[in-house]
Amino acid sequence: MDAEQMRRLHQRRSRRIAPSEIVDGILAGDRALLSRGITLIESSAPAHQEAAEQILNACLPHAGNSIRLGITGVPGVGKSTFIEALGSHLTRHRQEKVAVLAVDPSSPISGGSILGDKTRMPRLSVDPNAYIRPSPSSGAFGGVARKTRESIVLCEAAGYRNIFVETVGVGQSETAVSSMVDFFLLLMLAGAGDELQGMKRGILEMTDLIAINKADGDNRAASEAARGMYESALKLFPAHASVWRPLAVTCSARDGEGIAEIWKIVGEHHTKMKHSGWFEKNRREQARKAMYAVIREMLQDRFFSSAAVREQLPALEEEVVEGRVTPYRAARQLLANFSAGDL
Numbered sequence: 561m562d563a564e565q566m567r568r569l570h571q572r573r574s575r576r577i578a579p580s581e582i583v584d585g586i587l588a589g590d591r592a593l594l595s596r597g598i599t600l601i602e603s604s605a606p607a608h609q610e611a612a613e614q615i616l617n618a619c620l621p622h623a624g625n626s627i628r629l630g631i632t633g634v635p636g637v638g639k640s641t642f643i644e645a646l647g648s649h650l651t652r653h654r655q656e657k658v659a660v661l662a663v664d665p666s667s668p669i670s671g672g673s674i675l676g677d678k679t680r681m682p683r684l685s686v687d688p689n690a691y692i693r694p695s696p697s698s699g700a701f702g703g704v705a706r707k708t709r710e711s712i713v714l715c716e717a718a719g720y721r722n723i724f725v726e727t728v729g730v731g732q733s734e735t736a737v738s739s740m741v742d743f744f745l746l747l748m749l750a751g752a753g754d755e756l757q758g759m760k761r762g763i764l765e766m767t768d769l770i771a772i773n774k775a776d777g778d779n780r781a782a783s784e785a786a787r788g789m790y791e792s793a794l795k796l797f798p799a800h801a802s803v804w805r806p807l808a809v810t811c812s813a814r815d816g817e818g819i820a821e822i823w824k825i826v827g828e829h830h831t832k833m834k835h836s837g838w839f840e841k842n843r844r845e846q847a848r849k850a851m852y853a854v855i856r857e858m859l860q861d862r863f864f865s866s867a868a869v870r871e872q873l874p875a876l877e878e879e880v881v882e883g884r885v886t887p888y889r890a891a892r893q894l895l896a897n898f899s900a901g902d903l
Contacts, residue, residue, distance in 0.1 A: 579614040586619060586718045591691055594718045598693060601707045601714070616710055619717035624843070626716045627830050630737040632727040633747030638773045640680035642747055642813035643724055647681075649819050650722055651689035659691045659720035660684070661711055663727060691720060709740050709850050738766045739846055739853075742839065743826050746770045750779060750786035765797055767806050769825055775810035776817065783810045802838040804829060868897040 577596060585593025597619075600612040633639050643660055650656040660681070684690045693711065712723050727737050738744050746767045764770075770790045775783030790808040799805065807825060811818030833839040863869055872894060879885040 579611045579618075582611075583615055583618040586615070586714055587622060589719050591718075594691065594714060595693070597714050598695075598707075598711050601710045602695060612710070616713060619714055623713040623716035626712075626721045626723050627743065627826065628712060628723045628725065628741040629826060630725045630727065630734075630741035630744045631747065632734055632737065632745075633773070634749065637747040637749050638813050639726055639747060642771075642773055642811075643726060644681040644684045645813040645816055645819050646823060647684045647690055647722075647724065648687065649816075649823060651684075651687050653820075655689070656722055657689045657691075657720045658684075658722045658724065659715035659718075660693065660724045660726065661708055661715070662692065662694045663708065663725075691715065691718075712740065734763050734766060739849055742833065742842070743829055744768050745822075745826075747773050748786065748790070749774060750782040764793065764806075767794075768804060768829060769806060769822070770794070770808040771818070771822060772808070772810045773813055776812035776815050780810075802833060802842070803836065804832065863894075863898055866898050868899070869894055872897060 577593070582593050582597045582600075586597055597612070597615050600608045600615065603609065603612070631639060631643060633642075640662075643662075647658040647660060650658050681692060685692050693715075695708070695711070708725060712725070715723055723741075725737055725741055727734060734744070744767055746763065746769070748770055750772055770787075772783045772786050772790070787808045787810050794806045794808060797806075809818060809822060809825070811822060813819065830839070833842070864873075876885065876890040876894065880887050880890050
């Protein structure tokens, strides 16, 4: 990129762009304007939220036609390497477009995020058919960015038919991610010790596929043994309402082994869910739950921004800390002073 192109890019980024122009750019597949739109979605500024709502409403009729894949795993499992391998398989061998929404954990102390997902996926980050968007969790429940659902809508409107949502690790985030994706993939390692004992039952119950990564070299035998353990464990769970039976496989994201087979399983699941009617039923239920989640978030935001609450909260907090008032009573008092006018 020469100096003139850099100058034009800077001018484009610095000038104010109308929501309608951003929508047109998103529908045309403009990645820069797609990023602009997601930035507005993530912003808490009232003016930005109003513009984001306009963009979302305009993009919604063009969204929904994608496979949404949630990917999680224990620290060190190689999520970024796996996502890059799977994404490259789609963009290079199948000529399909992929969007990766990678949620970066915000520091509970400073609130900052590294946002280094593009550096962890060097090949995919320069692929013209791939779009990687690292977003800070900003304290959102389970490490999932509050606006991930809306970001999915914009990516789908931009023509991305494969959406990957990467979580920060095994924990509460899986519940949030499973409520916005069609297929949930859990990456695991062999030889990590007490694999089955350390797994939460809830995570296994929501998993559609367990992939034992790094099944290469001297680790092949151990990976196959771990696959057998998980396969046996999955058989103990009752069948999912979708009638899909979760599977366990091995792969090596580093060497590309098993990647094509994993995507074949995702495709088989998608076809089966479409034919059974479960796909549409699940999407509708997810949308309904998303509405209630937003209601809870908005109520919480408005509660803490209430003048009456801000005035009384420090003193009541001190009384609770000192043991003079129960948390329940303090909460009831604050809620009593949170009037309907504050909504």
